Amino acid sequence: MTDVVRVPITASNPPRYAHDDDAGADLHAAEAATLLPGHRALIGTGVAIALPEGYAAFVVPRSGLAAKHGITVVNSPGTVDAGYRGEIKVTLLNTSLDQAFEVAPGDRIAQLIVMPVSRAVFVPVDELPGGTVRGANGFGSTGVAAEATAAGQAGGAA
Numbered sequence: 001m002t003d004v005v006r007v008p009i010t011a012s013n014p015p016r017y018a019h020d021d022d023a024g025a026d027l028h029a030a031e032a033a034t035l036l037p038g039h040r041a042l043i044g045t046g047v048a049i050a051l052p053e054g055y056a057a058f059v060v061p062r063s064g065l066a067a068k069h070g071i072t073v074v075n076s077p078g079t080v081d082a083g084y085r086g087e088i089k090v091t092l093l094n095t096s097l098d099q100a101f102e103v104a105p106g107d108r109i110a111q112l113i114v115m116p117v118s119r120a121v122f123v124p125v126d127e128l129p130g131g132t133v134r135g136a137n138g139f140g141s142t143g144v145a146a147e148a149t150a151a152g153q154a155g156g157a158a
């Protein structure tokens with residue numbers, strides 16, 4: 001990764017990038033938990049950080065846990081604000097309908113992505129600037145078929 005930001009941390013088991021060019025650093029569970037099918041748990045990581053102003057960190061699921069066990073992060077992406085000094089926690093959800101999932105201390109349960117973020121100044125106006133192709137269309141307006149194009153949208157969602 002070319003863009004490196006120094007982040008002060010207190011942690012017994014700091015998040016680790018599995019590869020030098022990974023975007024997400026794996027977060028480890030600091031405690032054990034049993035996630036029954038359909039249940040969730042707030043799991044401590046033992047990690048606290050001091051992000052520089054203008055940055056945020058996002059707690060996101062690991063794809064392996066999702067694909068193999070149906071484990072996700074309920075509030076993904078969990079947002080860690082620059083001013084937060086508490087323990088980063090992960091709200092894991094077991095989406096499996098029939099398999100419980102065991103978390104042991106040290107397990108890599110989610111990953112943390114540090115990113116620069118903009119703060120908006122919300123400027124009230126009477127009317128938003130127009131001229132965009134999308135306009136107010138959303139929520140599946142382009143359909144799912146591969147051949148959907150901006151021109152084809154006029155006919156409605158496939």
Ligand SMILES: O=c1ccn([C@H]2C[C@H](O)[C@@H](COP(=O)(O)OP(=O)(O)OP(=O)(O)O)O2)c(=O)[nH]1
Binds near residue numbers: 059080081088090
């Ligand atoms: O997955 C997450 C999401 C958030 N946080 C921490 C860091 C974040 O800065 C703080 C508050 O998060 P958020 O603003 O999403 O929660 P809220 O429900 O709005 O709480 P608050 O009223 O404290 O802002 O909780 C985590 O540890 N893990």
Ligand SMILES: [Mg+2]
């Ligand atoms: Mg909040």
